[in-house]
Amino acid sequence: MVSIRQIGRAIAPMLPSRLEWMLKGLYLKLYHRGYLPLTYAKAAKMDRAVQEEFGVDVVPPPHLRHRVCGTPDLRAYLEGGRNSVETIKTALTKHGVKLCDPSSVLDFGCGCGRLTLWWTRDFPHHAYFGLDVDPDAIAWDREHLWSGTFEVNGGVPPTEFNAETFGLIIGVSVFTHIDESLQTAWLKELRRLARPGAVVLATVHAEKLVEQLAPPWQREIWEKGFGFFRQDIMPKGFPSFYQAAFHTRAYVDSHWSRYFDVVDHVEMDFHDLIVMRKSEGVR
Numbered sequence: 535m536v537s538i539r540q541i542g543r544a545i546a547p548m549l550p551s552r553l554e555w556m557l558k559g560l561y562l563k564l565y566h567r568g569y570l571p572l573t574y575a576k577a578a579k580m581d582r583a584v585q586e587e588f589g590v591d592v593v594p595p596p597h598l599r600h601r602v603c604g605t606p607d608l609r610a611y612l613e614g615g616r617n618s619v620e621t622i623k624t625a626l627t628k629h630g631v632k633l634c635d636p637s638s639v640l641d642f643g644c645g646c647g648r649l650t651l652w653w654t655r656d657f658p659h660h661a662y663f664g665l666d667v668d669p670d671a672i673a674w675d676r677e678h679l680w681s682g683t684f685e686v687n688g689g690v691p692p693t694e695f696n697a698e699t700f701g702l703i704i705g706v707s708v709f710t711h712i713d714e715s716l717q718t719a720w721l722k723e724l725r726r727l728a729r730p731g732a733v734v735l736a737t738v739h740a741e742k743l744v745e746q747l748a749p750p751w752q753r754e755i756w757e758k759g760f761g762f763f764r765q766d767i768m769p770k771g772f773p774s775f776y777q778a779a780f781h782t783r784a785y786v787d788s789h790w791s792r793y794f795d796v797v798d799h800v801e802m803d804f805h806d807l808i809v810m811r812k813s814e815g816v817r
């Protein structure tokens with residue numbers, strides 16, 4: 535079925551630009567004030583049954599789930615978080631990290647704790663820190679996830695943590711949303727926060743997704759190795775710098791290796807998990 539969004543995209547170039555903006559504004563109003571509240575209410579009705587199925591006592595409200603996984607659906611939220619944690623555990627084991635070792639874990643861009651839930655069940659002895667620019671998500675985490683410590687950070691580094699605090703840093707679906715200069719700034723900051731020998735894991739959009747983008751975007755990504763594009767519609771609550779970033783594997787290998795040893799690209803559904811290490815001697 536053709537969606538309203540697709541129709542909009544097709545007719546937009548034929549409209550005078552003022553009319554295009556007015557229609558876009560109207561569409562966004564209807565989307566945020568009508569469609570989303572209804573969708574959230576519908577999703578919440580299923581929560582209790584899904585919570586019981588997954589054995590989870592407390593879950594974030596639909597609007598916070600929507601911000602981190604693009605849908606308010608609780609099953610997608612819980613399954614996605616559990617799968618991500620399993621992929622991370624497998625990747626760490628593959629690269630010789632003893633899962634009881636890192637002791638101090640940073641979840642950079644933790645949102646409303648999609649990974650926290652599963653990670654802290656498996657490793658209750660780890661000191662788990664979550665950091666995010668989203669104050670609503672962090673407020674929810676602080677109230678409900680007692681197994682971790684949560685802080686709001688500014689969009690731009692530095693953070694308030696001391697250098698070499700963490701044995702493991704995880705950033706799922708954060709570098710998929712920030713521009714190149716912010717990525718550079720955060721890679722430097724994560725290197726500062728990582729202990730020598732620490733493992734740093736971050737996801738990028740899988741290369742196979744590039745084929746689904748508009749042809750000019752595809753060209754830009756293949757030429758530069760990186761592309762950063764504005765998203766049409768965002769859930770409320772995100773800063774304006776939060777858009778969509780795409781990397782080629784070759785770009786990650788050449789650019790991210792300035793900060794860490796890039797040791798692996800592990801395929802997840804729509805993301806690649808980049809496995810990096812801070813060399814032992816590096817400060």
Ligand SMILES: C[S@@+](CC[C@H](N)C(=O)[O-])C[C@H]1O[C@@H](n2cnc3c(N)ncnc32)[C@H](O)[C@@H]1O
Binds near residue numbers: 603645667668706776
């Ligand atoms: C797609 S969500 C993923 C959240 C979580 N990692 C997960 O997998 O469920 C991206 C998160 O990154 C956060 N974020 C984006 N830029 C950030 C930054 N510069 N510093 C900290 N958090 C950031 C957003 O607020 C959002 O919660």
